[in-house]
Amino acid sequence: MRESSEAGHNTVLRARTTYKLIRPFEAMALLLQATNLATSAINDRYRPAGVPILLALAAGHLVLAAVVVRHRGPLTRGHAWTGVWIAEMFVMQLVVATLLLPGDFAGYGYGVQVGNFSLIPLAVLAFYPWGGFRNRRRRWVIEAGLIAAIIIHPLLIVGIMNAWQLTGAQVKSVGQYAVWAVVWYLVGKGLAKLCRIAVAVQSEALVHSYEAALGDLHTHVEIAVRSIAAGENADDAAQKLRDVVYTRRRQLLLEDPQVGAVDIFKNAIRLFGERLTLLSSPRLGGLTLPNDRAMVLERGLVDLLKNAVDHGGGAVRLGFDLKDELMVLTVSDTGPGLTADDFAAPGSTMHRISGEVRPLGGSLVLANSGDAGTTVQLTLPLRGDR
Structure with a gap:
């Protein structure tokens, strides 16, 4: 029963820690997406209106990255916004495909234009706490679906652009794209592993901190109850318990290099009941x-x-x-x-x-x-x- 409780605590702690780390990774993904759009506008051949549109999209992603750093981004606003961001990835590449000149397949030779536009967020989405990590099978289904969609997506684009008359080189390029999709997914899983390690260390530190500062509090509560049962004045027993609680709170309070003035006053006032x-x-x-x-x-x-x-x-x-x-x-x-x-x-x-x-x-x-x-x-x- 205790192991189940500890596992549940670690799951909640891991989800909270991951949500705190999501924002910088999300901003980094948006920044790299902006870079992909900008470099594609320079390196690939687009229709006359294509380059200004790509540069405008790059600037928009750059602004969004700055907003995410300052405020909350889609991934920390709930699954609905996360779904919007995922849909935007797929729609964006389809839009860019219509802007290319005939015969140009961008940086992947015969692959898909701005290919890393979808691959980079895949690492973040593999790190994302789907369902708060409470349902492993559901999370695996979501992640497998994302990998499959991102692998099939370039095949769909190249097929549409070529009336499904695919050459061996094009199929090979899409295969390389699939390999990179798995690599980026594994990068995200590596980040998730680091997060689990950090949570384990954090959880262990919390346990040690609790044991050091409050571990004997239960004993003092039992002593107070027994003293009252033995006839000791309840006010005196309560004051002894307040003294213990005050001392333990003070130990925790004064561990930080900067201490909140409100906490100092609250703890001192509680001491006297x-x-x-x-x-x-x-x-x-x-x-x-x-x-x-x-x-x-x-x-x-x-x-x-x-x-x-x-x-x-x-x-x-x-x-x-x-x-x-x-x-x-x-x-x-x-x-x-x-x-x-x-x-x-x-x-x-x-x-x-x-x-x-x-x-x-x-x-x-x-x-x-x-x-x-x-x-x-x-x-x-x-x-x-x-």
Whole structure:
């Protein structure tokens, strides 16, 4: 049962990874198609209107390649758009065939004009996740049908152009085209194999990361349940579990070189559960912080919130601003207030936070204290070059 679950997970992961890789390969195929059209306009003999049409088609494919790089292309918009792109490949070669001068069969000698126009996308289509890789037989039928269609297509074109009076050289050229179709298909399968290897490595890395950071979480859940069953206060057991979850999330959070400010605040706030009441919170958007700064800000935020929960009544207003590359964190509670002596007392929470931010060019100040509560302001440069 577990093997079946793992296989399903790998299938989904492989499909997602493939979809992410499709776009650059699709853009590359469109770029090569544009090149084929442009070079054919130069190397082959066309009717007077043929060359401008081919150059216009080449320019259109070039623009589409740029659009795919910037946005989503047909292959990532669903099977209907993929079908349109495949149909366009076949129609395009038929259109180009009508523009050729009689007796000219383009770069393949007696083969089909702009032959690689269909062959190159075949590599991408062999790599394409038909049906999300869930039905292998269906995928094989689709891919076999594409190979057969692309092999037969030039025979159809040459036959129409020559009233089906085919010479041995023409048949041989179409045979060479068929060989190249299989080669391009195998190139696509090679890409798919590389994708499977990448997914296997990615899946293994995810498992190791989970085991390293969250592997013992189930044990802590069981311990909390047993403690409550044995008579321990449920709030105390829940807080112990929150501490574990916070620590594990923090490990994962601070692995990245750039850490999202929203994630820092969310994880710190969750640590205190119902003991903390937010009266206001900042809008952080998509701000990310360098790892070293994120670690210091996160520790300072947690310590300030803990102080507000333990001594300030638990009702907190949070503020965060970025002024000229300087982060300003403001924490205000509604407690009895904090004296300047207590704030600066050696060994206190505030003294410890101040000792961490000062070497980085930051500061911690008591902005306000009185009957209405305490406001503490922590400043820290966003980068280390201040």
